[in-house]
Amino acid sequence: MRIECIAIGTELLTTRRLDTNSVWLGERLADLGLAFHRKTAVGDSREDLRELFQEALLRSDLIIATGGLGPTFDDFTKELFAEILGVELVEDATARADMMAFYTARNRVPPQVNFKQALIPVGAEALRNPVGTAPGVWWEDPPGHPGVRIVMLPGVPREMKRMWEEQVEPRLRPLAGRARQTLRMVVAGVPESTLDERTRAVREGHGHLDWSILASLTQVELLVRSDDPRALEGVLSDMRPVLGSDLAAVGDGNLEDAVLEGLRLRGHTLAVAESMPGGLLAARLTAIPGASRSFLGGATVYSPVAKSALLGLPAAFLAEHGTVSEATTRALAEAVRRALGATWGLAVTGNAGPGAEGETQVGTVFLAVAGPGETVSTGRLIPGDRADVQLRSTAAALDYLRRQMA
Amino acid sequence: MRIECIAIGTELLTTRRLDTNSVWLGERLADLGLAFHRKTAVGDSREDLRELFQEALLRSDLIIATGGLGPTFDDFTKELFAEILGVELVEDATARADMMAFYTARNRVPPQVNFKQALIPVGAEALRNPVGTAPGVWWEDPPGHPGVRIVMLPGVPREMKRMWEEQVEPRLRPLAGRARQTLRMVVAGVPESTLDERTRAVREGHGHLDWSILASLTQVELLVRSDDPRALEGVLSDMRPVLGSDLAAVGDGNLEDAVLEGLRLRGHTLAVAESMPGGLLAARLTAIPGASRSFLGGATVYSPVAKSALLGLPAAFLAEHGTVSEATTRALAEAVRRALGATWGLAVTGNAGPGAEGETQVGTVFLAVAGPGETVSTGRLIPGDRADVQLRSTAAALDYLRRQMA
Numbered sequence: 001m002r003i004e005c006i007a008i009g010t011e012l013l014t015t016r017r018l019d020t021n022s023v024w025l026g027e028r029l030a031d032l033g034l035a036f037h038r039k040t041a042v043g044d045s046r047e048d049l050r051e052l053f054q055e056a057l058l059r060s061d062l063i064i065a066t067g068g069l070g071p072t073f074d075d076f077t078k079e080l081f082a083e084i085l086g087v088e089l090v091e092d093a094t095a096r097a098d099m100m101a102f103y104t105a106r107n108r109v110p111p112q113v114n115f116k117q118a119l120i121p122v123g124a125e126a127l128r129n130p131v132g133t134a135p136g137v138w139w140e141d142p143p144g145h146p147g148v149r150i151v152m153l154p155g156v157p158r159e160m161k162r163m164w165e166e167q168v169e170p171r172l173r174p175l176a177g178r179a180r181q182t183l184r185m186v187v188a189g190v191p192e193s194t195l196d197e198r199t200r201a202v203r204e205g206h207g208h209l210d211w212s213i214l215a216s217l218t219q220v221e222l223l224v225r226s227d228d229p230r231a232l233e234g235v236l237s238d239m240r241p242v243l244g245s246d247l248a249a250v251g252d253g254n255l256e257d258a259v260l261e262g263l264r265l266r267g268h269t270l271a272v273a274e275s276m277p278g279g280l281l282a283a284r285l286t287a288i289p290g291a292s293r294s295f296l297g298g299a300t301v302y303s304p305v306a307k308s309a310l311l312g313l314p315a316a317f318l319a320e321h322g323t324v325s326e327a328t329t330r331a332l333a334e335a336v337r338r339a340l341g342a343t344w345g346l347a348v349t350g351n352a353g354p355g356a357e358g359e360t361q362v363g364t365v366f367l368a369v370a371g372p373g374e375t376v377s378t379g380r381l382i383p384g385d386r387a388d389v390q391l392r393s394t395a396a397a398l399d400y401l402r403r404q405m406a
Numbered sequence: 407m408r409i410e411c412i413a414i415g416t417e418l419l420t421t422r423r424l425d426t427n428s429v430w431l432g433e434r435l436a437d438l439g440l441a442f443h444r445k446t447a448v449g450d451s452r453e454d455l456r457e458l459f460q461e462a463l464l465r466s467d468l469i470i471a472t473g474g475l476g477p478t479f480d481d482f483t484k485e486l487f488a489e490i491l492g493v494e495l496v497e498d499a500t501a502r503a504d505m506m507a508f509y510t511a512r513n514r515v516p517p518q519v520n521f522k523q524a525l526i527p528v529g530a531e532a533l534r535n536p537v538g539t540a541p542g543v544w545w546e547d548p549p550g551h552p553g554v555r556i557v558m559l560p561g562v563p564r565e566m567k568r569m570w571e572e573q574v575e576p577r578l579r580p581l582a583g584r585a586r587q588t589l590r591m592v593v594a595g596v597p598e599s600t601l602d603e604r605t606r607a608v609r610e611g612h613g614h615l616d617w618s619i620l621a622s623l624t625q626v627e628l629l630v631r632s633d634d635p636r637a638l639e640g641v642l643s644d645m646r647p648v649l650g651s652d653l654a655a656v657g658d659g660n661l662e663d664a665v666l667e668g669l670r671l672r673g674h675t676l677a678v679a680e681s682m683p684g685g686l687l688a689a690r691l692t693a694i695p696g697a698s699r700s701f702l703g704g705a706t707v708y709s710p711v712a713k714s715a716l717l718g719l720p721a722a723f724l725a726e727h728g729t730v731s732e733a734t735t736r737a738l739a740e741a742v743r744r745a746l747g748a749t750w751g752l753a754v755t756g757n758a759g760p761g762a763e764g765e766t767q768v769g770t771v772f773l774a775v776a777g778p779g780e781t782v783s784t785g786r787l788i789p790g791d792r793a794d795v796q797l798r799s800t801a802a803a804l805d806y807l808r809r810q811m812a
Contacts (some may be wrong), residue, residue: 070598072619277692283683283688354695401515
């Protein structure tokens with residue numbers, strides 16, 4: 001089955017948006033044992049879209065188009081497919097009812113332009129949108145193209161994902177080969193190239209499987225796919241001794257899930273104090289559902305006054321040690337732990353740039369963990385721009401805490 | 407000039423690897439007043455690449471291909487372009503010398519497979535690679551396609567970027583047209599479809615310009631491009647009365663930049679208290695360089711103990727009003743303002759789900775602003791999943807503050 005992805009939206013051609021939808025779709029296809037042969041991003045231009053849709057109908061068995069289903073003047077995915085295939089658009093009663101219900105639930109009246117969203121090409125099926133107003137389309141055997149399937153989904157990732165999982169995947173599963181499973185190992189505190197070298201022997205020992213290594217700013221993922229679950233169990237038991245305490249999580253979770261899970265299993269609680277990264281550490285923890293079971297909160301001490309007023313650090317102490325220093329970070333970790341009565345206090349200070357701050361170089365980060373035993377602390381120099389340093393410092397902090405808890 | 411980008415590599419289709427090269431290239435083109443009309447990612451398959459290169463030669467004036475220049479069996483970008491255009495590959499003396507020098511500097515001998523990297527299509531120019539072993543290609547007017555230009559660059563971002571800046575951009579600059587400018591208007595607190603309707607007359611009045619509307623969870627952007635700066639000035643002066651106080655920013659900034667800029671211009675400071683969204687409000691502000699000029703920090707009061715210990719809310723008050731309520735949110739805004747001595751205290755409480763919390767429905771959000779005048783507050787019901795509610799609540803809070811400051 002030749003599958004192609006068409007991501008629609010002028011913003012995908014400029015710098016403002018990465019096409020993350022097609023990456024997510026590629027992952028979901030892989031789980032079905034399927035893969036894209038081509039992915040295209042194209043602007044909201046009738047001519048470019050018409051040309052691309054025509055080509056795609058000739059070369060692909062399954063066309064997945066995202067975007068261009070909205071109510072505005074630059075949305076015409078359905079309209080163009082219908083035009084090329086020579087059919088009319090007709091209003092779908094369920095799509096219209098869903099849209100009315102969406103607005104009614106919000107005490108609003110749909111703007112007139114929104115009604116065009118309920119139009120579906122004759123012969124195609126509407127895919128319901130439970131989280132937005134744009135229905136999708138599933139179109140099997142469109143006129144003149146027997147065996148072809150066209151899927152149109154909204155470009156909004158949340159809507160696209162939900163509709164894919166609930167409505168498209170069930171329709172595709174009978175067409176897919178034997179489902180493959182993925183073993184995902186999340187490694188923290190180790191650079192990608194080191195992980196590559198260290199795991200080479202195990203990977204070569206399971207060389208018939210499909211491997212990939214994916215590095216992000218906060219962790220490295222080692223992925224392996226197989227249609228045989230026992231093969232994946234074998235990989236995991238070979239990898240565990242090689243990865244040791246660097247293996248932060250197995251499965252869907254990330255580093256922050258591993259930290260929250262570690263706290264929950266021990267019945268422990270956590271409070272944080274962060275100057276740089278300025279709230280991002282707390283935000284990454286509270287992004288996880290159920291975080292409130294273990295995470296009590298903390299202080300974003302972005303100024304000297306915040307360090308004194310919220311956590312009681314004396315101005316004289318800050319004047320002596322500076323706001324970005326190991327001593328201050330230790331004091332913050334101890335103070336936030338004490339203030340909230342938490343099992344663990346985790347503190348971060350640093351300079352994410354763009355400019356040097358006092359005597360501290362851009363990228364300087366201090367971490368401290370105050371816990372039931374003695375307070376520990378460390379200094380790091382983290383490369384990258386402001387956003388990188390902020391994000392990487394949260395990963396370094398979470399990993400530092402994870403290792404103290406172990 | 408119709409420009410297309412072809413990103414080559416199976417990893418771009420099968421893993422979570424994002425094609426960030428083309429995003430970077432899009433940004434560089436924009437600086438030249440140019441834009442992609444299409445971007446394609448394709449695997450290391452001879453058939454798929456041949457088909458795509460043939461199409462591209464017919465539809466585009468400038469083809470930028472990244473990847474497939476390496477030494478291994480699955481690298482054949484140059485070979486296929488040469489085959490399609492009916493020319494031979496010949497060794498380029500400079501490319502060979504560069505490669506030898508690269509290895510010599512590292513005390514290594516080039517593997518035999520690497521010599522194929524020095525082969526360049528007859529009639530094309532080699533682009534030197536100062537940081538790797540794969541030279542690129544600049545090919546003007548290839549046989550049968552006068553006026554077409556083909557650029558081939560390595561897929562390694564560091565090599566691609568350096569070669570683009572030093573060798574491709576200087577060759578393109580004389581070809582670039584009159585640079586287009588973009589007028590970007592950021593609108594807060596208005597749904598996309600409402601904005602579409604409200605701005606229709608102005609857009610139609612400037613209908614010869616290139617318009618787009620881009621909605622995200624936190625704001626809506628209205629973009630219009632023209633090579634005539636006066637036309638854009640005309641748009642802005644027509645839009646201002648239509649958008650009124652909903653126009654949060656003009657230019658590159660987002661809602662959070664507008665809030666920080668508003669504070670800075672008035673010499674004001676801000677402190678925040680957030681239960682839900684759990685640090686994300688502070689994180690969005692501190693993501694902006696220079697935030698520390700106006701943002702003092704705040705408290706992530708994710709638990710009742712945090713509300714009491716960090717901001718002094720009596721347990722009895724919380725017991726009476728609940729942790730998610732308008733009264734508690736007002737008290738938090740006033741407390742954080744007082745504690746940090748800020749001009750403004752901004753507080754958010756809410757329930758982002760997944761489960762209902764006490765009596766509050768998922769999506770319930772309360773906002774409060776304490777400032778030099780009386781404290782104001784409001785309640786909202788925000789749709790979406792946990793991440794949506796968290797993010798949208800920060801946008802609602804920032805916009806609420808922005809309107810109080812105005």
